[in-house]
Amino acid sequence: MDKLLYKKVMSRGGAFKQAPILKADVVDEEKHIILVKFCSFGTVDSDGDMLMKGCISKSIQERGPASATNRKIQFLWQHETKNPIGRILSIEEKDDGGYATVQLSDFDAVPDARRAWVQMHEGVLNQFSIGYRYVWDKCDYDPDLDCLIVKEIILHEISVVTFGANEHTEYIGDMKALDDMERYVKALRETAPDEYEKVHSRILSMFKAEPAPAPLTSRSSVFEKLGQIKN
Known part of the structure; x- marks a missing residue:
């Protein structure tokens, strides 16, 4: 899930x-x-x-x-x-x-x-x-x-x-999707707090359990960025 x-x-x-x-x-x-x-x-x-x-x-x-x-x-x-x-x-x-x-x-x-x-x-x-x-x-x-x-x-x-894809297009697509994902999780916090808690806890546990790979760019990884969203 x-x-x-x-x-x-x-x-x-x-x-x-x-x-x-x-x-x-x-x-x-x-x-x-x-x-x-x-x-x-x-x-x-x-x-x-x-x-x-x-x-x-x-x-x-x-x-x-x-x-x-x-x-x-x-x-x-x-x-x-x-x-x-x-x-x-x-x-x-x-x-x-x-x-x-x-x-x-x-x-x-x-x-x-x-x-x-x-x-x-x-x-x-x-x-x-x-x-x-x-x-x-x-x-x-x-x-x-x-x-x-x-x-x-x-x-x-x-x-x-x-x-099929090129590196530059993939990079821009990932950044746009990252922003959308952050907005989605924040919206969950407002509209579905129970579901937000599950998603937020799961992301944090995954981030703590597995060290994030070295970033390919200076931008934070998905889990690092989402881990910064506070209750």
């Missing part, structure tokens, strides 16, 4: 998940239609999550290509919401993961669609990433596997990306 709470706070509700392009087949060379596998099921990823088959079924139903909504799941360039580069024709779940058939946009009108097509063929671009939100009541922490079992996500977009 402690690790589930920690991930919940640190993620700020949303997340990006990177994965290598395990499958990228050309369906129609002339129309620039590709088939991609954008996530895997049943394996623990580098974020400590295990996406389960069925986790995107509700998103497909509610915002997939066949849905009535105008806020459909998008195919983007580098997570840029202002830069969609193709139209998702179909999304489906198979036993091993999520698959999407995508028609890239007109190359003259959308240069990054051409760029993605060329660089995927060259092998320069070899990763996809999904943007989504956790559905927390459909997530469970498995202590034996030391991972979060994710039974449902709200899938917003699929992106072709250069890197």
Whole structure:
């Protein structure tokens, strides 16, 4: 439960998940239609999550290509919401993961669609990433596997990306999440004092039991900063 709470706070509700392009087949060379596998099921990823088959079924139903909504799941360039580069024709779940058939946009009108097509063929671009939100009541922490079992996500977009993450982006993201986590714990103190006591005591006990690793920056670690929050 402690690790589930920690991930919940640190993620700020949303997340990006990177994965290598395990499958990228050309369906129609002339129309620039590709088939991609954008996530895997049943394996623990580098974020400590295990996406389960069925986790995107509700998103497909509610915002997939066949849905009535105008806020459909998008195919983007580098997570840029202002830069969609193709139209998702179909999304489906198979036993091993999520698959999407995508028609890239007109190359003259959308240069990054051409760029993605060329660089995927060259092998320069070899990763996809999904943007989504956790559905927390459909997530469970498995202590034996030391991972979060994710039974449902709200899938917003699929992106072709250069890197899964870079050091600078991770650093800024961590600092923002740290501030959010501090505000969350302080809010617990005001709105749910019993829960606050549990969280605060647990953080302090963890900090005392295990010496904090040497900081990578001059900023205090998460547990050091939270340990300074007084009753």
